[in-house]
Amino acid sequence: MAKKQETSQTEAPIIDAKIPKGPLAEKWTSYKAHQKLVNPANKRRLDVIVVGTGLAGASAAASLAELGFNVLNFCIQDSPRRAHSIAAQGGINAAKNYQNDGDSVYRLFYDTIKGGDYRAREANVYRLAEVSNSIIDQCVAQGVPFAREYGGLLDNRSFGGAQVSRTFYARGQTGQQLLLGAYSALSRQVGKGTVKLYARYEMLDVVVIDGRARGIIARNLVTGKTERFSAHAVVVGTGGYGNAFFLSTNAMASNGSAAIQMYKKGAFFANPAFAQIHPTCIPVHGEFQSKLTLMSESLRNDGRIWVPKKKEDAEAIRQGKLKPTDLKDEDRDYFLERRYPAFGNLVPRDVASRASKERCDAGYGVGNTGLAVYLDFEDAIKRLGEDVVRARYGNLFQMYEKIVDDNPYRTPMMIYPAIHYTMGGIWVDYELMTTVQGLFCIGEANFSDHGANRLGASALMQGLADGYFILPYTIQNYLADQIRVPRFSTDLPEFEEAENQISDKIKRIMSIQGKRSVDSIHRELGLVMWDFVGMGRNKEGLVHALERIQEIRKEFWSNVFVPGKAEDLNNELDKALRLADFIEIGELMARDALLREESCGGHFREEYQTEEGEALRNDEDFAFASCWKYNGEGEEPTLFKEMLEYEFIQRQQRNYKA
Amino acid sequence: MSLYSVNNEITKHKEIMEKNINITLKVWRQAGPKVKGKFETYKLDNISIDSSFLEMLDVLNERLISERKEPIAFDHDCREGICGMCGLYINGHPHGLDSETTTCQLHMRRFKDGDTITVEPWRSTGFPVIKDLIVNRGAFDKIIQAGGYVSVNTGGIPDGNAIPIPKPNAEEAMDAAACIGCGACVAACKNGSAMLFVAAKVSQFALLPQGQVERAARAKAMVSKMDELGFGNCTNTGACEAECPKGISISHIARLNREYLSAKFKD
Numbered sequence: 054m055a056k057k058q059e060t061s062q063t064e065a066p067i068i069d070a071k072i073p074k075g076p077l078a079e080k081w082t083s084y085k086a087h088q089k090l091v092n093p094a095n096k097r098r099l100d101v102i103v104v105g106t107g108l109a110g111a112s113a114a115a116s117l118a119e120l121g122f123n124v125l126n127f128c129i130q131d132s133p134r135r136a137h138s139i140a141a142q143g144g145i146n147a148a149k150n151y152q153n154d155g156d157s158v159y160r161l162f163y164d165t166i167k168g169g170d171y172r173a174r175e176a177n178v179y180r181l182a183e184v185s186n187s188i189i190d191q192c193v194a195q196g197v198p199f200a201r202e203y204g205g206l207l208d209n210r211s212f213g214g215a216q217v218s219r220t221f222y223a224r225g226q227t228g229q230q231l232l233l234g235a236y237s238a239l240s241r242q243v244g245k246g247t248v249k250l251y252a253r254y255e256m257l258d259v260v261v262i263d264g265r266a267r268g269i270i271a272r273n274l275v276t277g278k279t280e281r282f283s284a285h286a287v288v289v290g291t292g293g294y295g296n297a298f299f300l301s302t303n304a305m306a307s308n309g310s311a312a313i314q315m316y317k318k319g320a321f322f323a324n325p326a327f328a329q330i331h332p333t334c335i336p337v338h339g340e341f342q343s344k345l346t347l348m349s350e351s352l353r354n355d356g357r358i359w360v361p362k363k364k365e366d367a368e369a370i371r372q373g374k375l376k377p378t379d380l381k382d383e384d385r386d387y388f389l390e391r392r393y394p395a396f397g398n399l400v401p402r403d404v405a406s407r408a409s410k411e412r413c414d415a416g417y418g419v420g421n422t423g424l425a426v427y428l429d430f431e432d433a434i435k436r437l438g439e440d441v442v443r444a445r446y447g448n449l450f451q452m453y454e455k456i457v458d459d460n461p462y463r464t465p466m467m468i469y470p471a472i473h474y475t476m477g478g479i480w481v482d483y484e485l486m487t488t489v490q491g492l493f494c495i496g497e498a499n500f501s502d503h504g505a506n507r508l509g510a511s512a513l514m515q516g517l518a519d520g521y522f523i524l525p526y527t528i529q530n531y532l533a534d535q536i537r538v539p540r541f542s543t544d545l546p547e548f549e550e551a552e553n554q555i556s557d558k559i560k561r562i563m564s565i566q567g568k569r570s571v572d573s574i575h576r577e578l579g580l581v582m583w584d585f586v587g588m589g590r591n592k593e594g595l596v597h598a599l600e601r602i603q604e605i606r607k608e609f610w611s612n613v614f615v616p617g618k619a620e621d622l623n624n625e626l627d628k629a630l631r632l633a634d635f636i637e638i639g640e641l642m643a644r645d646a647l648l649r650e651e652s653c654g655g656h657f658r659e660e661y662q663t664e665e666g667e668a669l670r671n672d673e674d675f676a677f678a679s680c681w682k683y684n685g686e687g688e689e690p691t692l693f694k695e696m697l698e699y700e701f702i703q704r705q706q707r708n709y710k711a
Numbered sequence: 712m713s714l715y716s717v718n719n720e721i722t723k724h725k726e727i728m729e730k731n732i733n734i735t736l737k738v739w740r741q742a743g744p745k746v747k748g749k750f751e752t753y754k755l756d757n758i759s760i761d762s763s764f765l766e767m768l769d770v771l772n773e774r775l776i777s778e779r780k781e782p783i784a785f786d787h788d789c790r791e792g793i794c795g796m797c798g799l800y801i802n803g804h805p806h807g808l809d810s811e812t813t814t815c816q817l818h819m820r821r822f823k824d825g826d827t828i829t830v831e832p833w834r835s836t837g838f839p840v841i842k843d844l845i846v847n848r849g850a851f852d853k854i855i856q857a858g859g860y861v862s863v864n865t866g867g868i869p870d871g872n873a874i875p876i877p878k879p880n881a882e883e884a885m886d887a888a889a890c891i892g893c894g895a896c897v898a899a900c901k902n903g904s905a906m907l908f909v910a911a912k913v914s915q916f917a918l919l920p921q922g923q924v925e926r927a928a929r930a931k932a933m934v935s936k937m938d939e940l941g942f943g944n945c946t947n948t949g950a951c952e953a954e955c956p957k958g959i960s961i962s963h964i965a966r967l968n969r970e971y972l973s974a975k976f977k978d
Contacts, residue, residue, distance in 0.1 A: 116865040193871040198885040205875030237860035244856035
């Protein structure tokens with residue numbers, strides 16, 4: 054049981070998120086009514102750099118260019134259409150209430166705050182819920198082929214953490230279709246010449262002049278050369294840092310380097326410990342494995358999660374002596390339905406993940422490793438017929454079969470939790486601006502809307518809300534003061550210095566010529582992260598992790614081997630630069646997890662749980678976002694707090710039982 | 712249980728199952744766009760049949776790095792079959808022999824012990840080689856920039872349900888929209904034509920009310936951009952459909968032809 058402990062950080066300075074005054078439902082309207090705008094003639098004279106082309110980046114770049122700004126857009130892949138938003142399967146939430154099931158902006162806001170275990174900022178989340186409906190309208194107008202009912206109207210499905218059906222979807226490829234919508238809007242602007250697109254470029258630093266972000270240094274991944282770019286403002290939408298764990302559901306190139314660069318230039322890193330572990334992923338199957346594959350949360354609409362009720366059955370299954378289909382219903386433990394009758398299989402992700410881990414740790418897990426639970430469609434197939442199940446989830450079932458070589462229509466799927474999303478990220482105020490003037494952060498890369506746990510189908514919503522409907526407004530409030538500022542020359546000493554630092558870093562990495570590949574060190578980091586900064590965390594483990602990460606850092610900087618030349622297409626060098634930053638992020642995550650002596654959302658400190666094993670939050674001491682300020686290499690970062698004062702809803706213990 | 716012990720368990724398990732194979736790889740190596748390339752042969756032992764094709768290449772690259780050699784450059788990202796970044800020409804087929812499968816979703820259990828596997832980049836005028844197995848598919852972006860969109864700005868949009876769309880049309884539009892832009896259709900085509908790619912986008916919008924306003928202009932602009940970028944003509948061999956990892960049907964090419972002709976007649 055938890056005891057209230059004294060925290061040494063109670064004296065931390067407070068930061069202000071500049072939330073507009075007034076009633077919750079009127080804040081955004083009132084902000085927009087009073088903010089400063091830039092007139093059309095002046096927009097043409099202002100340049101904006103947007104880094105990233107996922108849902109947030111592409112929608113922001115397109116929208117800003119439509120408004121008349123000159124946009125420079127950077128993309129790590131060969132085309133903006135490949136950003137990792139594309140892999141989102143299940144859907145996007147909106148408060149349309151098309152189903153007449155009692156949904157509203159307030160209810161979406163409330164569910165999101167509660168889902169985030171009361172660690173998100175009220176005003177931002179309300180605004181998110183408020184613009185959610187416009188996102189659906191926008192995407193429909195772009196020709197996104199959402200699923201429809203026979204009458205021709207939009208269809209919805211249910212997702213975790215909600216008692217209404219508010220999730221819009223395009224088969225199991227919603228992220229793909231929304232990204233291609235944003236990509237088409239972006240492509241239209243590229244064709245018009247209002248967006249200059251730089252594909253196969255990776256940002257390596259932000260350039261700050263007199264306290265304001267004025268440009269970036271980026272590396273051309275084909276030639277390996279670094280280049281300088283200037284602008285009046287910089288917007289970063291580079292996604293999350295889940296790949297610090299090596300194995301995650303993120304794409305191979307997804308990384309946290311842009312976040313670390315911003316952090317080192319003065320932007321605060323908020324709640325780094327808040328990472329989401331997704332309950333339904335295909336279990337780890339080999340040491341050669343490069344990534345984990347997610348099976349959409351939408352499967353929990355019809356799939357039932359269970360493990361054997363008796364340990365001996367679980368043991369027999371692990372040894373291959375018994376098949377899951379041999380077990381009668383009364384010998385199965387549908388543990389989510391048992392523990393959480395009100396939400397059943399549709400409890401939020403953090404709750405479902407922990408419950409699966411609990412069963413496996415107690416010896417009821419299945420699969421040859423014992424680290425898997427079943428997701429079973431037998432009942433759904435009986436109830437709806439195989440054809441209906443195929444129409445709903447066909448592509449997911451096919452993907453499962455390709456990877457696992459097992460037919461999920463006949464035997465239940467095996468699933469296990471995996472790192473999926475990071476709620477933490479760069480701290481932003483109400484305007485999505487970081488603690489560096491003119492440096493904005495959008496989408497998964499920022500920390501703002503999901504608190505300690507994100508609900509399913511809300512990542513797509515947030516990415517597009519930031520890019521289409523929030524940033525294009527708030528950035529003008531900043532740029533309005535910049536209209537007299539002439540374009541910056543990239544010959545300024547600040548650019549020179551930033552580029553020199555990068556080339557020094559690259560030279561240093563290339564000259565180590567050690568014995569270990571980048572991946573082998575990254576795997577080592579990933580194991581430390583998963584074992585000690587993963588689903589269950591405790592003080593001893595976190596202290597140990599911090600020591601181990603120090604050793605891994607030393608190993609990297611003294612023993613990594615990067616073959617080839619720096620000025621060439623060199624994947625190993627790309628990965629090495631990212632790993633150097635993942636090590637920093639891993640340390641920050643462990644440090645933050647150690648500070649937060651409570652359990653909330655995806656952050657589960659084993660010392661702080663209820664008798665029933667539920668997360669035990671501590672609102673008295675930890676109702677804040679922890680914001681870390683960089684103090685230089687080898688120095689401890691300083692903690693700042695954003696106090697999360699809830700004016701409009703009351704914090705409660707999160708209850709999905711009744 | 713920690714992941715360390717999981718790995719040990721898996722290794723034990725694998726020894727029992729004897730699921731590993733030995734293969735020979737012939738891989739195209741080319742140091743840069745203007746350098747002459749050639750095949751290199753690599754023998755690989757003890758490859759788990761549960762690993763994906765790209766994980767097998769990871770194993771080879773780890774070995775090359777340990778031998779202080781440059782690893783093989785290849786494109787890949789999501790490794791879930793959706794981003795369209797990966798694309799290898801394996802034993803004479805884009806993405807290998809499996810139907811409706813991207814390279815990253817191809818698994819080694821599809822190969823036999825002792826197999827020789829040839830791996831090449833996409834070969835097409837439209838997609839010049841950058842390095843080893845990586846090609847430049849920027850031409851696809853240019854085709855989309857020429858008209859692969861509905862011209863709506865952000866904001867000021869009527870309610871999503873204001874335009875009802877018959878379910879079959881929405882479904883067929885979704886079939887077309889499932890294209891991942893990997894370029895397998897071009898690599899499979901003896902003419903190096905990008906018709907299936909262009910047709911998928913033109914067809915998606917032609918089937919939806921949102922696409923009607925710019926219907927004629929779109930078909931013309933995208934086809935003329937495709938021609939300008941050096942892609943070949945379509946002679947209806949159907950190779951693109953057979954190799955498409957997303958099963959995009961050539962019936963969309965028929966629709967594109969209809970769209971293009973009727974647009975031209977209106978000129």
